[in-house]
Amino acid sequence: MxxxxxxxxxxxxxxxxxxxxxxxxxxxxxxxxxxxxxxxxxxxxxxxxxxxxxxxxxxxxxxxxxxxxxxxxxxxxxxxxxxxxxxxxxxxxxxxxxxxxxxxxxxxxxxxxxxxxxxxxxxxxxxxxxxxxxxxxxxxxxxxxxxxxxxxxxxxGDKKTGLVVNCMSFGFKYGPATEGDLVFDVRCFPNPFYVDTLKNLTGLDAAVKDFVFSSDATCQFLVKLFDMIDFLLPHYIEEGKSQLVVAIGCTGGKHRSVAIAEALYRHLLEKGVRAAVNHRDIQKN
CATH class of the missing domain: 3.40.50.300 (P-loop containing nucleotide triphosphate hydrolases)
Known part of the structure; x- marks a missing residue:
């Protein structure tokens, strides 16, 4: 039970x-x-x-x-x-x-x-x-x-896998991600907000994702992020941790952080990890 x-x-x-x-x-x-x-x-x-x-x-x-x-x-x-x-x-x-x-x-x-x-x-x-x-x-x-x-x-989920990873995007302008175990700041990467055709879209839209990952720096970060999470997960599982919140933050929580959190979520699913994704500030102006 x-x-x-x-x-x-x-x-x-x-x-x-x-x-x-x-x-x-x-x-x-x-x-x-x-x-x-x-x-x-x-x-x-x-x-x-x-x-x-x-x-x-x-x-x-x-x-x-x-x-x-x-x-x-x-x-x-x-x-x-x-x-x-x-x-x-x-x-x-x-x-x-x-x-x-x-x-x-x-x-x-x-x-x-x-x-x-x-x-x-x-x-x-x-x-x-x-x-x-x-x-x-x-x-x-x-x-x-x-x-x-x-x-x-x-x-x-399958209780045998133990750990659940929640990938969360957020905007620093709306406050810190207080529940984040691991918090990554991606404000240093090119911002779609300053492109007129992308400003009112989100990181869930293909055009924004294409823009975000057209940056070599962003793609290199993603590779390093995947590698770090893949390395850490077995250690968290061995420790007995039940939930890990990985928070990705950009300025408004609508473009870069959303695209990267979604990419991490898909990566984890492909690895067979129990994962969820939520976008804290995607609906805010």
Whole structure:
């Protein structure tokens, strides 16, 4: 049985994640106190295979009950429950906007306190869970469809391959790629933005890709990038890493970084690596 413990900051999209996991066959339970997780898993194991994959959301809504998370997960492991922790995160500015749009109270809100104060308190409580998470997904710039694609690749792939590589493009003008394990700056290569016929296209268009890879320097970088990633992957797998985020950044996240992230994604698929690709800022102006 695959057991996914879903946690993270309020407003980061845990409900959307659970909906996506349900769509790919997981039995999902929201807002479960950690102490009940081993008991619930034991019950599911007694269904004779009727429940093969389960996802359990647990977070600060449980109050002080959440404090026992890791002792309860240790009990789960003693029972033979093999679990992974999925942590959902987002930028504070995005979270505050989401709370204002939905007009929902933060679970740690107190009379007279601000959303920012509640978020700061929550992050401190969740810090050990984030540090020990197997997968961290920043949903700040992910659409529901992109989140579902990420989760599908993570949890429907061949588990024997272990590591999942997410190739992400982004624009430095919109902020750093905070979830990137490896970050590459490609702003030094020729920019299609300054070509009138290419400015309003993206790195997904053939004309932009042709322009980007017409540069000898860009092509040499791509060869070196492939070589570095191919060298590193076996070492990450040996270390037991579950997810590797390779972030490629250009100025606006629309042309060069997109084309290069797509090329890396195709290279990894050809190598038989479980991989996904997403373009954080491709829709921005």
């Amino acid at each position: 695959a057991i996914v413990i879903v946690t993270g900051v309020s407003g980061a999209g845990k409900s959307r994640a659970v909906n996506a996991l349900e769509d790919i066959g997981f039995y999902c339970v929201d807002n479960m106190p950690p102490a009940l997780i081993p008991k619930f898993a034991e019950l599911c194991l007694q269904t004779n295979g009727k429940i093969q994959n389960m996802a359990i959301v647990t977070d600060v809504r449980g109050g002080t009950l959440f404090n026992s998370l890791f002792s309860d997960l240790e009990e789960l492991r003693k029972q033979g429950g093999d679990y992974k922790i999925l942590f959902l995160d987002a930028d504070d500015a995005v979270l505050m906007r989401r709370f204002k749009e939905t007009r929902r109270l933060h679970p740690l809100s107190k009379p007279g306190s601000t959303i920012q104060e509640a978020l700061s308190a929550e992050r401190e409580i969740l810090r050990p869970a984030r540090e020990r998470a197997d997968y961290i997904i920043d949903t700040s710039n992910l659409s529901p469809a992109q989140l579902k694609q990420r989760l599908t690749v993570l949890f429907l």
